[in-house]
Amino acid sequence: AQKITQTQPGMFVQEKEAVTLDCTYDTSDPSYGLFWYKQPSSGEMIFLIYQGSYDQQNATEGRYSLNFQKARKSANLVISASQLGDSAMYFCAMREGRAGNNRKLIWGLGTSLAVNP
Amino acid sequence: ETGVTQSPTHLIKTRGQQVTLRCSSQSGHNTVSWYQQALGQGPQFIFQYYREEENGRGNFPPRFSGLQFPNYSSELNVNALELDDSALYLCASSSRGGGLAYNEQFFGPGTRLTVL
Numbered sequence: 471a472q473k474i475t476q477t478q479p480g481m482f483v484q485e486k487e488a489v490t491l492d493c494t495y496d497t498s499d500p501s502y503g504l505f506w507y508k509q510p511s512s513g514e515m516i517f518l519i520y521q522g523s524y525d526q527q528n529a530t531e532g533r534y535s536l537n538f539q540k541a542r543k544s545a546n547l548v549i550s551a552s553q554l555g556d557s558a559m560y561f562c563a564m565r566e567g568r569a570g571n572n573r574k575l576i577w578g579l580g581t582s583l584a585v586n587p
Numbered sequence: 588e589t590g591v592t593q594s595p596t597h598l599i600k601t602r603g604q605q606v607t608l609r610c611s612s613q614s615g616h617n618t619v620s621w622y623q624q625a626l627g628q629g630p631q632f633i634f635q636y637y638r639e640e641e642n643g644r645g646n647f648p649p650r651f652s653g654l655q656f657p658n659y660s661s662e663l664n665v666n667a668l669e670l671d672d673s674a675l676y677l678c679a680s681s682s683r684g685g686g687l688a689y690n691e692q693f694f695g696p697g698t699r700l701t702v703l
Contacts, residue, residue: 474629505691507694512696513675513677513696513697513699514694514695514696514697515630515677515679515694516694517691517692517693517694520691561629561630563629573643574620574632574635574643574645575620575622575630575632575692576632577629577630577631578629579627579628579629580628580629
């Protein structure tokens, strides 16, 4: 069974509009962390935002926010005011277990976002 | 602060050959993780090194091996290359402990390996 599911292979958004990228996850561990990374065509993974399973508030980092719905096991990324430079692959990833153990990341298949001028 | 670097950037090998990929971790980081990302896929965890010892391994055969050096840089070695080994190999460094909330992994630009 997939631990991280990203159901949108590709998304289009108009510049300056908001876009939501979906991510659902599956784990029985009460402690986990959810990450979103951006991967431009150059290949480097760029960290965007993190949400811990015990965090009470939804994470925000500038134009990025995470819509965390724990009961539904979803962690959707919201990008506000899209910019042309946001065009890239976006990956959702999960760490099972407490952060202190520095465990591996489990990744989804990604969503390709294209921002139109 | 120096970021994560990887070498070489691109590499072409033939089936059966051996390859060594290198990664220099970010200053102050003591943990290195390696991932394989096939075309159109998400990264797959290969293994992680912490203080020069393997600290977790994904579902990869023994011909994938690694090393971590005292300065925390790392190597990924792949023997008997197969066509399916063609992928982007990503190295990520992080700091275990230190009170960080989530041990963010910082990634290098990757090495693109093509096996012919």
